[in-house]
Amino acid sequence: MSWLRALKETARSGLRIERRRLEPLIAIRGAAGLALVLGIGLALFDPVVAASSAFGAFQAAIATFQRSWRPRPVLALVSGASLAVSTLLGYLTGAHMPLFLALLVLWTFLAGLAWAAGTTGGLIASSNVAIMLVTVTLPTSVANSFVHAAVILFGGVVQAALVVLFPVRRWGAQRDALADALAAEADYARRLRHDPLAGFDPVPLMTARNAAAVTPRQARHRPPELRGSRGVAERIRPVLASLADPAMGVPSEGPERDRVRELLAAAGSVLDSAARAIRHGDPVKLSPSAVAALKTPDTDILLTGPPRRAAERLGALLSDVIETAEGEGTKEEQAEAEKAAETIKAAGEEVPAAPHRRRPTLLRLVPVVVRAMRAELRPGSPILRHAVRVSAVVAVGYLIGAALPFGHGYWAPMAALMVMRPEFSQTYGRAVARFGGTIVGVSLATAIVRTTSPGVAWSAMFSVLCALLMYLLMRTGYVVGQVCITAYVVFLLGMAGENWSQTVFERVVLTLVGGLLAMISYAVYPAWETPRLRGRLGDWLKAGGRYAASVVDQYAEPAERGHDDVRSALLDTREARVAWQEALATAQHEPVRSRGLSRAAAAETQHALAQLGRVAMLLEAHFPCDDATPVPAAARLAEALRRATEQGAKEVRERRVPDWAEVREALAQWDAQQRTGEAEADPVVRNGAGLLLEALEEFSRGLDGTSKPNPPSDRAD
Incomplete structure (x- = not known):
């Protein structure tokens, strides 16, 4: 795909608005928590402190909307606590530009690595750094910085308490x-x-x-x-x-x-x-x-x-x-x-229930996250490239914003940080959506401010309304959310007494600077999926071969085999398949050549590996009982499948076509033993073994470009 077409496709995806199921009760609960925190802040403190508390409540509510299986109160507390720590460190170093810049680079780098722990962790960490860029501009002293951190944490506690007190559709x-x-x-x-x-x-x-x-x-x-x-x-x-x-x-x-x-x-x-x-x-x-x-x-x-x-x-x-x-x-x-x-x-059999899967608590999750982040500190890691890229862009954007005579220079690094993702299409699509949403949001908010000149109370009400719309519509499209969140920031900073003189043009220019920096950085220091497609395909072949071998091996000695290895191999196969499909979908939007794997070869090899998994699944559905007759030839075939697919995966990565001579030889020996009466004839496993070989041979033909394309409806697992 050319650069022009890639930019066009990503821009279209960024501006897309979808019809999704709205969750008004959850949106109202989040906005009510924000209004409560904002009201308490205005009653007990000044508007500046109230604005800090509002940022904490706003971010904590957004965290509860993330696709996570952890309890929503936990997400709100984690978001509020991490934002409080980030803001406190920002205030303590904000008076010294070199020290704050060093903290910003380190904090952004860690936020980039946090994507190794999952999408929810990456989003919360990136949002914390972005909001820290805003909150540290609020006027305060070093002594009062602890108050600001405390009220931010209080905002997260309030949102967590509301989730507990007013649950909406538990579980x-x-x-x-x-x-x-x-x-x-x-x-x-x-x-x-x-x-x-x-x-x-x-x-x-x-x-x-x-x-x-x-x-x-x-x-x-539960x-x-x-x-x-x-x-x-x-x-x-x-x-x-x-x-x-x-x-x-x-x-x-x-x-x-x-x-x-x-x-x-x-x-x-x-x-x-x-x-x-x-x-x-x-x-x-x-x-x-x-x-x-x-x-x-x-x-x-x-x-x-x-x-x-x-x-x-x-x-x-x-x-x-x-x-x-x-x-x-x-x-x-x-x-x-x-x-x-x-x-x-009545005519069936009892099926024992499986025990529940265990999820680590937050304290036990910390070493898991640290190990995941450390595992990405290696050459070629997309997460490491993202962390380096985003930290460099945020530092450059911060310096550019400070050098320009516009004021509120944080708009540039904040825009870059919020749009950057480890993947190309998401970064470019979000950059376009961020720019478009900022134009609309800033224009509307500034027009309201200049025509109505709202005081503190009205600014607070407008900010809560924008947050409510954000919570309600955030899943319909990124551009819609950006309109609401940009207007929210304008109203909230206006309530805190920030200068209203900055024009729409100046805010939009700074946002454009941040978006362009993000897009340029990906072009200069990319992490393309296209060159890694063969590696993903090899991983799926290896995992699928292990699954097929584990299933076939169950027929060799039914009384001595457990099913744990089959289950583990099946899960690995699914993970490898999804990783391949995600990489293929990402690569289709990248302005990179195929690097040795055409679209036709990708489709045909995918179909063949799906057939391999489907045949293994059929054999799994007919596992023999413990007292069934052993099939020794199945053990030899299983070992041949393991070795051949492991070697085949290596050959795929090295741009060679695998050969399945070892599997064909094992099947030929099995047939010869059946003809002489040395092996039992089990039609289920023997027919399935032949279908496994056919799928592997189809894979090689597809990789070599000698097979006919299969219709999309033939996809199987």
């Missing part, structure tokens, strides 16, 4: 994550009725897994319907795929296929009902037709072998989903849901 984020995962599987079941090889995006399951990790205190207060459903949902997905896939024994048409379609439709209905119940905290309301379809005895007659086992497992798993999602309705509603669950489970 809402976790409910949505689990409900989205179940709804995604319901949609998958319906699509399998028409396309037995339909793909499935594992992101909803990964999100639900992240949301399921809880601290010890959260585990004691609603019952959020316990166990995710683990069962993980098991349902391979069973659905196995039931629909013709390779497992059900023909493409006929009575058996009709029965499978009926079961898939019923599964989709049950999963949708469970998703609605979990999302809203209501009892499960099942469709009578879905229950009737799942309990009909026709399954025993029409389906045999692997499809019959899959149907029985599906019934047991769906009944467990109902039991964990039924909620706390009336006794009659609970009895009805329990009866439906028992009806579905």
Whole structure:
């Protein structure tokens, strides 16, 4: 993609406004906390101190809107405390330009590294530095700087207290994550009725897994319907795929296929009902037709072998989903849901609930974050490049803003800091949105100020109104949020007595300087994803090969194998797949050449690795019981898969095409032993092994550019 086209695409994405579900109650709660803090500050202190407290409350409320699985009061407290420390250090060094500049560079560098701990940590750290640039310009003495830090912390405490006292939809984020995962599987079941090889995006399951990790205190207060459903949902997905896939024994048409379609439709209905119940905290309301379809005895007659086992497992798993999602309705509603669950489970099997995942407390999280940041201190790290880039830009922007005769020079470094992200497209898109939002926000706020000449009280009211609009509309688009936050800063500083003489032109020019510095810095010192695509692809190949090998190895000695290695390999495969997809999406907007991996090769190899994962998943759905006959040839094939995919990943990174001779040789030996009677004939694992080899060979053909492109609908996992 050329630079001109890349700039055009990123500018369009930055200015995009989307229709999102608004959360007015949460927005009102955040604005009420800001108004309360501002009112107390004006009543007990002067407007300058009140402005500091308002910044603390404003930032703490924004922190509660971030996509995080930690309790909202904790996010508010962390935001308020970290901003108080940043502001205090800024005040103590603000009188000495070299000392403050050194602190600014160090603090910004650490904020850049904080992205290694996740998006929420990076956003809070960057916002703290940006607000510190504003708060330290408020007139005060060194002695009073502790008062300013204390009231900023007080703003975070107030927002945290309001979240506790006036909760809005407790566990809402976790409910949505689990409900989205179940709804995604319901949609998958319906699509399998028409396309037995339909793909499935594992992101909803990964999100639900992240949301399921809880601290010890959260585990004691977690609603019952959020316990166990995710683990069962993980098991349902391979069973659905196995039931629909013709390779497992059900023909493409006929009575058996009709029965499978009926079961898939019923599964989709049950999963949708469970998703609605979990999302809203209501009892499960099942469709009578879905229950009737799942309990009909026709399954025993029409389906045999692997499809019959899959149907029985599906019934047991769906009944467990109902039991964990039924909620706390009336006794009659609970009895009805329990009866439906028992009806579905009648011919099935018990599925033990998995223990909850543990999330470290804040104190135990500190060494984890430090290790993550230290791990990025290596050459070639995108996070390290971002930290160096943003600290240099903020320092240069601060010096330029101080040198220009406009006053309020913090607008330049603040704009640069708020738009810069480790990724190219987000940085450029946000820079354009920041500039456009600043023009509108500053123009509106300045026009109101010059026409109405508001006093302290009216300025405070206008700032609270802008904050309310910010909280309400912030998820509709970055440009909308910038209009509100820019006007908020203008009104709040005006309330504190800051000079109104700075014109719209001067503020916009300083914002433009900051945005241009951010954009130039990425062009001069970039961190492109395009050159790393082959590495991401190799990681996915290695992880997918390990998962396939772990699954095949289960058939070698069923009584001696555990499933922990399979689960670990599956999670690694999902992480590698998502990392590849994110890198590919990022690379498509970068003004960089393909560097050895064309778009066609990327699409074809992605399809092949998705097929590799899908076949391994089908084999996982038909794991043998402990007393099943061992298949020694499966152990040799598993070892061949591990070695070949590890070597193949290395060859991909070195721009070579992998060869799968070792896997072909292991399969040839297996077939030879079956012909001589030395090996047991297991059609499920042997057919699956052949499909695994086909997927690997398709990968090599796609990388070499000799295969035909696959339609997008064939994506699978």
